[in-house]
Amino acid sequence: MPRDLTVDRKLADFIATRTGGEVRALRPTPLLKGAVLRHWRLDLDLRGGRFNGSQCWVLRADGATPLGMGPLKIGMARAPEFALQRALFAAGMAVAQPLVMCCDESVIGVPFYLMRFLPGESDGAAIVAAGRNDALAAALGGELARLHALDLAPRLRFLLPPPADAAASRLAELARWIEADDDPHPIAQWALRWLARHQPPPAPLVLCHGDFRTGNYRVAEGKLAGVLDWDFAGWSDPDEDIAWFCAKPWRFGAKDRDAGGIAPREVFYRAYEMVAGRRIDPVRIHYWEVMAALRWLAIALKQRDRYAKQGERSLDLALTGRRVAECEHEILALTGLG
Numbered sequence: 001m002p003r004d005l006t007v008d009r010k011l012a013d014f015i016a017t018r019t020g021g022e023v024r025a026l027r028p029t030p031l032l033k034g035a036v037l038r039h040w041r042l043d044l045d046l047r048g049g050r051f052n053g054s055q056c057w058v059l060r061a062d063g064a065t066p067l068g069m070g071p072l073k074i075g076m077a078r079a080p081e082f083a084l085q086r087a088l089f090a091a092g093m094a095v096a097q098p099l100v101m102c103c104d105e106s107v108i109g110v111p112f113y114l115m116r117f118l119p120g121e122s123d124g125a126a127i128v129a130a131g132r133n134d135a136l137a138a139a140l141g142g143e144l145a146r147l148h149a150l151d152l153a154p155r156l157r158f159l160l161p162p163p164a165d166a167a168a169s170r171l172a173e174l175a176r177w178i179e180a181d182d183d184p185h186p187i188a189q190w191a192l193r194w195l196a197r198h199q200p201p202p203a204p205l206v207l208c209h210g211d212f213r214t215g216n217y218r219v220a221e222g223k224l225a226g227v228l229d230w231d232f233a234g235w236s237d238p239d240e241d242i243a244w245f246c247a248k249p250w251r252f253g254a255k256d257r258d259a260g261g262i263a264p265r266e267v268f269y270r271a272y273e274m275v276a277g278r279r280i281d282p283v284r285i286h287y288w289e290v291m292a293a294l295r296w297l298a299i300a301l302k303q304r305d306r307y308a309k310q311g312e313r314s315l316d317l318a319l320t321g322r323r324v325a326e327c328e329h330e331i332l333a334l335t336g337l338g
Contacts, residue, residue, distance in 0.1 A: 008108065010106070010107045010108070011026070011028075011059075011107060011108055012026045014102060014104070014107045015044070015046075015100070015114075016049075018100045018102075019046060019049040019050045019051050019100070020048065020049030020050055021046040021047055021048040021049025021050065021051060021052060022046065022047045022048055022049075023044060023045070023046060024045040024046065024047055025043075025044065025045035026042060026043075026044050026045075027042070027043040027044075028040045028041070028042050028059070029041045029042075029043070031058070033122055033123055033215075036063050036075060036231065037060055037061065037062060037063050037229075037231065038060075038061050038062070038063055038064070039058055039059065039060050039061075040058070040059045041056065041057075041058055041117055042055075042056070042057045042058065042059055042114070043055070043056055044056075044057065051099075056116070056117040057099065057114050057115065057116060057117055058096065058114070058115050058116070058117050058118075059108075059112055059113075059114055060078065060081075060112060060113055060114075060115065061078070061108065061110050061111070061112035062078065062110040062111065062112075063306075063312075064312050065306040065310040065311070065312040074232075074299070074302060075231040075232055076230070076231045076232070076233065077111070078101070078110075078111040078112060078113055079101060079103055079111060079113075080158045080159070081113075081230055081231050081233075082098050082101040082113040083101075083156075083158060084156060084159070084230055084233055085098045085115070085230055086098045087152050087155045087156065088147075088150075088152075088230070091150055091152065093143070093146065093147060093150075093227070094143055094224060094225070094226045094227055095226050095227055095228075095230070096115040096116050096117070096118050096226055096228070097115060097116040098113060098114075098115045099113075099114045099115055099116065100113060100114045101113045102114075118218045118220075118225045118226045118228075119218070119220045119225060120218040120219045120220030120221070120225040121218065121219050121220075122215065122216075122217065122218045122219070122228060123215070124213075124214040124215030124250065124252050124261070125252045125253075127214055127215075127219055127252075127261070127262065128214060128251065128252040128253065128254050128257070128260075128261035128262060129252075130219075130222070132257060132262065132263055133222060133262045133263060134263045134267045135222070135223070136219060136222060136223065136224060136262055136263070137259045137260065137262050137263035137267045137268045137271070138263075138267055138268070138270070138271035139223065139224040139271070140212075140217065140224060140245070140260070140268065140271075141259075141267070141268040141269065141270070141271030141272035141275070142271045142272065142274070142275045143224065143227060144209070144212060144241055144242070144245070144272055145271075145272045145273075145274075145275035145276040146275060147206075147207060147208075147209060147241075148206040148207065148208070148238045148241070148276060149206075149275070149276065150206075150207055152207060156207070159233070159234055159235065160234055160235070161235075162205045162235035163205070163235065163236075164202070165202045166202065166203070166205060166235075166236040166237035166240065167195070167199050167200065167202070167237060167287070167288075167291070168199065170236070170240070170291060170295070171192065171195050171196060171199070171291070174192065174291075174294055174295060174298050175192055177298040177301070177302070178192070178298060178301075181301050185297070185324075187328040187331055187332065188294060188297055188298070188328070188331075190331070190335070190337075191290060191293070191294040191297075191331045191335070192294070194290065194335045195287070195290060195291055195294070198287055198290075199287070200283070200284050200287055202237070203237045203238065203239065203284075205235045205236060205237065206235070206236070206237075206238045207233065207234075207235060208233065208234060208235070208236040208237075208238065208240055208241045209227065209230065209232070209233055209241055210230075210231075210232030210233045210234055210236070210240075210241070210244075211229055211231075211232040211244070212227070212241045212244055212245050213244055213245055213247070213250035213260060214245075214250045214251075214252065214260035214261050214262065215250065216228050216229045237288070238276075239280070239281070239284045239285055239287075239288045240288050240291070240292075242268075242269075242272065242280060242285060242288070243285045243286075243287075243288030243289045243291070243292050244288070244292050244295075245259065245260050245268065246258050246259055246260070246265050246268070246285070246289065247289055247292040247293065247296070248293070248326075248330050249296055249323070249326070249327075249330075286334070289334055290331060290334045290335060293327050293330040293331045293334060294327070294331060296323075296327050297324050297327035297328065297331070300320050300321055300323045300324050300327065301321065301324060303317050303320040303321060304317065304318065304320060304321025304324075305321075307321065308321070
């Protein structure tokens with residue numbers, strides 16, 4: 001578990017060693033957003049070395065408890081995530097520049113990495129409350145299409161191998177998560193059966209973000225500043241990312257703006273299609289939206305367990321466990337039973 005960065009000199013010593021500069025000042029500020037990992041904004045004054053002068057960075061580290069336990073642990077570790085973000089930045093994607101990776105747990109208690117701070121707002125509710133923003137939705141659609149077009153397989157051998165069928169693989173994963181829970185979940189079981197019966201033909205696999213949604217990008221002056229949180233990235237069906245962005249939980253109450261709560265989905269679709277050079281099939285998206293509702297249900301259970309079973313005292317985690325009922329309602333609505 002990370003120690004209190006305000007009193008720990010080891011971090012400053014590590015930065016000095018890795019950058020070749022003298023740390024004249026280091027002011028860490030906790031960033032409270034982020035349901036899985038923890039972040040601090042670091043305002044630094046460096047003299048000499050690779051980053052001479054005033055700097056504003058972000059430290060990204062593991063959470064107090066993991067999402068899932070044992071073989072059902074979810075998400076990527078920090079070192080491969082750092083390597084992925086470095087490859088994405090080099091490819092020209094809108095991501096924060098990764099700077100330094102630390103695998104030495106003696107520095108703050110867990111592995112972490114440092115990246116440049118991106119200005120703007122990332123709180124999903126605040127972004128949606130700012131009103132409809134077609135330009136932002138279009139920028140996100142284009143950015144997602146560019147991600148899906150990247151050919152980075154030779155550089156990303158550390159990712160899990162591509163599945164033969166993304167839908168079948170995701171379905172099997174969610175079945176394991178639901179089966180591992182102590183409580184019965186009949187609507188989740190219904191969703192598993194519906195998804196198995198309606199499974200579409202496999203699509204060519206691409207690099208997917210895995211959690212592409214409002215709340216996982218940063219907006220500055222109404223424009224996209226960068227995409228955040230790559231710990232769920234992997235090889236999958238591109239329609240999974242598209243459907244996840246349009247899923248109901250990430251609209252933050254703006255039900256008529258079904259593209260992330262910021263615009264109608266047609267705006268997002270058009271921008272994606274222009275860059276990707278392919279038409280989005282609404283039938284496939286509908287399938288992946290049912291999958292998204294079930295996946296969010298399973299993740300909500302895991303977040304609840306971090307509070308109830310792993311002992312992390314977080315009201316946000318406890319409340320997330322109550323969102324299972326919302327997911328169940330959405331599954332029934334999407335599958336014609338609601």
